[in-house]
Amino acid sequence: MFRRPSGSLSLVLCLVLVLVVSACGSPAPSTAPASGSAPSEGAAGQAAGSPYKIGFLVAATGSSSFLGEPERDAAVMLQKTLAEQGGVVGPDGVRHPVEILIQDTQGSGDTAITLANKLIHDEGVVAIVGATVSPVAMALLPIVQEAETPLISMASSSAIVEPVAERFWIFKTAQSNEHTAPAQVRYAASLGVQRIANMYVNNAYGEDGAIAIRQAAADAGIAIVLEETFDAADTDMTSQLTKLRASDAEALLVTAIPPAAAILTRQYREMNIDLPLVHNHGIGMQSFIDLCGASVAEGVVFPMGKVIAADVLPDDDPQHDVLTQFVADYHAAGGAEGMHFAGHAWDGIMLITQSLETLPDGLAIEEQRARVRDALETTTEWPGIGGVYRLSAEDHVGMSAEDIVLVRITDGQWEYLGSE
Numbered sequence: 001m002f003r004r005p006s007g008s009l010s011l012v013l014c015l016v017l018v019l020v021v022s023a024c025g026s027p028a029p030s031t032a033p034a035s036g037s038a039p040s041e042g043a044a045g046q047a048a049g050s051p052y053k054i055g056f057l058v059a060a061t062g063s064s065s066f067l068g069e070p071e072r073d074a075a076v077m078l079q080k081t082l083a084e085q086g087g088v089v090g091p092d093g094v095r096h097p098v099e100i101l102i103q104d105t106q107g108s109g110d111t112a113i114t115l116a117n118k119l120i121h122d123e124g125v126v127a128i129v130g131a132t133v134s135p136v137a138m139a140l141l142p143i144v145q146e147a148e149t150p151l152i153s154m155a156s157s158s159a160i161v162e163p164v165a166e167r168f169w170i171f172k173t174a175q176s177n178e179h180t181a182p183a184q185v186r187y188a189a190s191l192g193v194q195r196i197a198n199m200y201v202n203n204a205y206g207e208d209g210a211i212a213i214r215q216a217a218a219d220a221g222i223a224i225v226l227e228e229t230f231d232a233a234d235t236d237m238t239s240q241l242t243k244l245r246a247s248d249a250e251a252l253l254v255t256a257i258p259p260a261a262a263i264l265t266r267q268y269r270e271m272n273i274d275l276p277l278v279h280n281h282g283i284g285m286q287s288f289i290d291l292c293g294a295s296v297a298e299g300v301v302f303p304m305g306k307v308i309a310a311d312v313l314p315d316d317d318p319q320h321d322v323l324t325q326f327v328a329d330y331h332a333a334g335g336a337e338g339m340h341f342a343g344h345a346w347d348g349i350m351l352i353t354q355s356l357e358t359l360p361d362g363l364a365i366e367e368q369r370a371r372v373r374d375a376l377e378t379t380t381e382w383p384g385i386g387g388v389y390r391l392s393a394e395d396h397v398g399m400s401a402e403d404i405v406l407v408r409i410t411d412g413q414w415e416y417l418g419s420e
Contacts, residue, residue: 049361051097052088052368054352055119057130057140058154058345062107063232066258066287068132070338071154071345075100075129077333078349088353094361098353105131109139116140120147126356126368129348131155132341133257134204137172144169148366150373152351154344156282157208161396171376171396173347173386175281175305177205177255179401181212183303184278185220187406188251191276197226197249199240199264201256209255209280225249230260237264241271251275257282262291269296278302284340284407284414294412301408301417305386307339309405309416318383319403326385343385350384351376 056075059068079100082088087097101123105112112131119125120143127150131137134157141160144151145168153160153172161167188196198213200206210227217224226247228240241264244252252275254264261283268277279302289297306313310323326346330339355375359368379398382389387403406417 047094047361049090049094049096051099052356052359053099053101053119053123053125054349055116055123055125055128055130056100056102056345056349057105057112057115057119057128057132057136058102059107059132059136060102060104062105063259064107064133064257066285067338067341068104068107070285070335070342071132072102073333073335073338074330074342074345075102075349077329077335078346078353082353088356090357090359090361092360096356096361098356100349101125103130105136107133107136109136112136112140113143116143120144120149124365125149126365127152127352127372129154129345129352134160134208138204141167141170149369150352150376152348152376154341154348155205157204158212158397159204159208164394164396167396169373171351171391173344173351173384175386175399175404176397177209177212177280178215179399179404180281180303181209181253181255182216182219182401183404183406184253184280185213185216185222187278187301187303188253188276189220189222191251193222193250193276195223195225195248195250197228197244197247197252198224199228199230199237199244199252199254199256201232201260202229203232205257205282206255209282213253213255230256230264232257232260234260235263237267238271240264241267241273244275245271245273249275251278253278253280255280255282258285258288258291262288262297265292265300266296276301281305281340284308285338287338289409289412294409297409297412299408299410301406303404303406304340305343305403306405307343307385308407308414312416318381318388319385322383323385339385347384347386347389351379351382351389354379354382 058072060072082098089095103115129152134155137153137155137160151170156174158176161170161172200210226249230237277300281304284304306319310327313320355372358375377391379391387399389398391398408415408417
């Protein structure tokens with residue numbers, strides 16, 4: 001059983017946040033050493049190079065802030081760690097500070113585009129982590145592709161990284177619906193269900209989930225007898241639910257995030273629909289339970305990454321050590337909820353950080369970006385928070401269904417059900 005700690009971010013984390021989020025204004029670009037000049041001395045006599053900058057685009061405010069806040073908190077936590085260890089050391093022994101420039105998109109694609117252009121062209125970031133939700137991430141694709149700057153998305157839609165041939169510079173750390181939807185379908189099948197309804201939010205994330213559920217249902221020999229959509233801002237889904245009640249569906253599978261996911265669940269209970277309700281990983285935060293109310297959320301099942309099960313994973317699980325440490329660090333920093341989404345940010349920043357360790361000093365920014373992209377694409381068997389990454393030229397997500405577990409909401413808490 002996962003228990004959510006109470007309280008807000010600690011004073012230490014807040015002080016760090018004040019320093020880092022100063023980047024949300026207009027931080028002055030760092031000045032690289034003049035060509036041919038000798039680098040200064042860093043820690044323990046190491047040569048010190050110019051800072052590497054990582055852009056971080058997050059919905060820290062706005063309607064998606066319940067996702068963005070834990071992502072931002074993870075970035076702040078990592079900025080503190082990077083500062084304490086003095087950045088990264090390249091293969092030539094030169095130590096480079098690492099600056100994470102946190103920018104608030106407010107959940108807006110237009111705002112994200114403006115901020116991305118500033119990060120790329122004014123700040124000279126070597127890569128960007130962002131954005132929080134799929135529609136905003138999709139808006140960033142042409143910007144980073146044209147600028148040949150690596151982007152690691154924290155959003156879920158498979159369209160962000162596929163087709164890979166057209167997403168040369170794009171990666172993501174959120175589990176794909178193609179990994180989680182089969183878990184939804186298999187759980188329904190385990191209950192003896194042969195006919196399902198497929199409801200989803202009308203955006204890139206929801207449509208991607210619906211496609212994945214269709215494929216998983218076809219593979220399992222389960223019929224989809226009803227499909228309905230709703231908008232992310234809708235407050236009344238009774239029309240769709242009335243059609244569900246009139247159908248012969250034996251379970252409802254949903255792809256959505258709060259608040260819409262919570263509204264649908266609440267109205268589902270109010271209409272006394274007595275069918276298994278299986279959400280996707282978009283509800284993996286305490287705010288879903290808070291918006292529903294514990295009694296309404298009771299019994300909802302959904303798939304998510306293994307961070308929920310960090311305290312019960314066997315010692316030989318490849319994610320055991322990193323998840324145990326991450327959970328301890330996140331709680332110590334005052335993180336109250338949203339570890340699943342904080343993990344998307346942690347993985348993105350850490351993947352870029354370890355890629356920076358492959359760069360020799362003195363490269364032009366264009367070469368830095370190209371080499372970081374190449375290093376990301378060849379990362380394999382790397383255990384992160386979302387899963388074990390096996391990235392390649394054919395796969396810019398690198399995770400699999402083996403990285404997914406099932407969770408049930410019980411007594412207002414998340415109950416680990418196993419890997420199916």
